[in-house]
Amino acid sequence: MKILILGAGQVGSSVAAALATENNDITVVDTDTQRLRDLAEKLDIRTVVGHASLPSVLAQAGAEEAGLLVAxxxxxxxxxxxCQVAEQQFRTATRVARLRESxxxxxxxxxxxxxxxxxxxxxxxxxxxxxxGALQVLDFADGRAQLVAVRAVRGGALVGHEIRELRQHLPAHVDARVAAIFRNGRPxxxxxxxxxxxxxxxxxLADARNITTVMSELRRLDSRPTRRLLIAGGGNIGRKLARTLEKKYQVKVLERSRERARSIAEELLNSIVLVGDCADEDLLREENIDQTDIYLALTNDDEANILSAMLAKRLGCPRVLALINRPSYAELVEGGSIDIAVSPQQVTLSALLAHIREGAPARVYSLRRGAAEAIEAVVRGDRRTSRVIGRSLEELELPEATTIxxxxxxxKLLIAHHDVVIxxxxxxxxxxxxKRQLPQVxxxxxAGAGWL
Structure with a gap:
């Protein structure tokens, strides 16, 4: 498929990298010549310098032959x-756009x-x-099943034991499957x-109703319920999150701009809005950070988020989360002083892949900073047209690094045992x-899956 990607920023580059290995003809458009040159050196793609909304630039990029445009x-x-030019002038069939303004x-x-x-x-x-305690929570089949990532800690019932012993620790009505393990960053x-x-x-992977039970086998769960949250940063994400969370939790929002803080205070109903610097140790102490259940660093500054989250952890907050745009930063800090590093680019990429893969899988999640993927494939066809229907899981010739x-x-969720028949x-x-094994998958x- 011929794909046009408009924008060579972190998201655009990630999309290009994800699709370039899947026999797609990709062209990336951006105004930054150096950024395009760097991207072309890494990937087998075509690049065009210019303003992405101009008809002449889109024509140069091959919009007439493109089946998909990703803006x-x-x-x-x-x-x-x-997207409007692509629809009206070039009749591009599928047009996907990232829109920050709701x-x-x-x-x-x-x-x-x-x-x-x-x-x-x-x-x-x-x-x-x-x-x-979860690092990621991913929904499949409209929430009927969930894939959860946790960091195993000393004291967890299953730590130091073989995976096959998991079933012995769970109640009779609970089943789960360890789908993947990453140790020191390696699968x-x-x-x-x-x-x-x-x-x-x-x-x-487990039924959504059994996630907490399975998590308890890998780590000691904190018996203290989550009640108090402190959100640092009153931007679009911090504001939206506070508006949602204040219905269930005691929320404080810390915003540096007095004017923005006043605007947020007028919008929120039950939250406390503070004016100050998220890296101000005295302020965090005054707000009883050690009695706060979760600290969320959600400013637009990666360094500020990292430093303030580390400070909150040192001052006694049991769980801290930082929003980090640079993937290399997130890889460095997660699992140390910072419990969870959230990458907006990876979250966005997962949503984009589910729509722009040819045929559209039901779900695609980009994991481990794009190195791995979790995929939900809807199987269609019959024994004649499909290579998987009517076969048990042990009969499938899966690539070495791929698991079901x-x-x-x-x-009903059927946990993957060798005798389950598709x-x-x-x-x-x-x-x-x-991800290099995706073509084999x-x-x-x-022949029989709805995402290919």
Whole structure:
């Protein structure tokens, strides 16, 4: 497929990298010549320098032959105009746009799929608050199954034991599957004999109702309920999150700008809004940071978020989360003084991939800063047209670094055991730890899965 990506920023570059290895013809448009040159050196793509909304630039980029346009520049207006030009002048079939301003979401008629980073990040953080100790919480099959990442800690019942022992620790009605393990940043394929070690990042799949039970086997869960939250940063994300969370928690918002703080205070109903610097140690002490259950550093400054989250942790806050735009920063700090590093680019990329992969999978999640993916494939066809229907999981020739966590059939999650047989209509949840193996996964599922 010929794909046009407008914008070579972090999201645009991530989308290009994700799709360039999948036999797509990709052209990236941006006004920054150096950024395009750097991207072209890493990927087998074509680049065009120019303003992405201009018809002449889109024509030069090959919009007439493109089946998909992905507008992810830093300007909502440019993204909207580009989609409109692509629809009216070039008849581009699918037009996806990133729109930060929520008001545009209601009037973007030229956009097939509108992605709001702020809404996505807010929902992502809400789920992390809902499950204390989780690093990621990913929904599949409309929430019937969840893939949860946790860091195994000393004292967890399963730490130091083989994965096959997990079933012995769970109640009779609970089943779960360890889908992947990352140890010191490297993937470890989960076998029955694999021993879970402290500090492992463990991804497991379970019915949404059983997540807390399974988490307790990998880490000691804090018995203290989450009540008090402190949000540093009153930008779009901080403001939206406070508005949602104040219905369930005691929320404080710390904002440096007095004018913005006043505006936020007028908008919120039950939250306390403070004016000050999130790196002010005296202020954090005055606000009883040691009695706060979760500290959320959500300013627009990566360094400020990292430093203030580390400070809050040192002052006694049991759980801290930082919004970090630079992937290299997030990789460095997560798991140390900072419990969770949230990357808006990776959250946005996951949403984009679910819409722009040819055929559109039901769900795609970009994991480990883009190195791995969790995919939900809806199987269609019959025994004649599909290479997977009617076959048991042990018969499938999966790539070495790919595992099937489970199958959602109707309202029931079937955990992936060797004798489970795939049927038409099943939602198969795969974990691909090495994205270079995606073409092999595609080849296996291409005849009968709804995302290929």
């Amino acid at each position: 992810v520049t830093s300007s909502d207006e440019v993204n909207l105009v580009a 008001e545009y979401l209601k009037v973007a008629s030229a956009v097939n799929v509108a992605i709001s980073p702020e809404q996505l990040v807010c929902r992502h953080v809400e789920r992390l608050i809902e499950y204390p 470890v394929k989960p076998e029955g004999s694999t021993v879970i070690q402290a500090e492992d990042e463990v991804f497991f 966590g489970g199958i959602v059939r109707g309202d 049927e038409s209509g099943d939602h198969v949840i795969l974990f691909v730890m090495d 595609n080849a296996l599922f291409q």
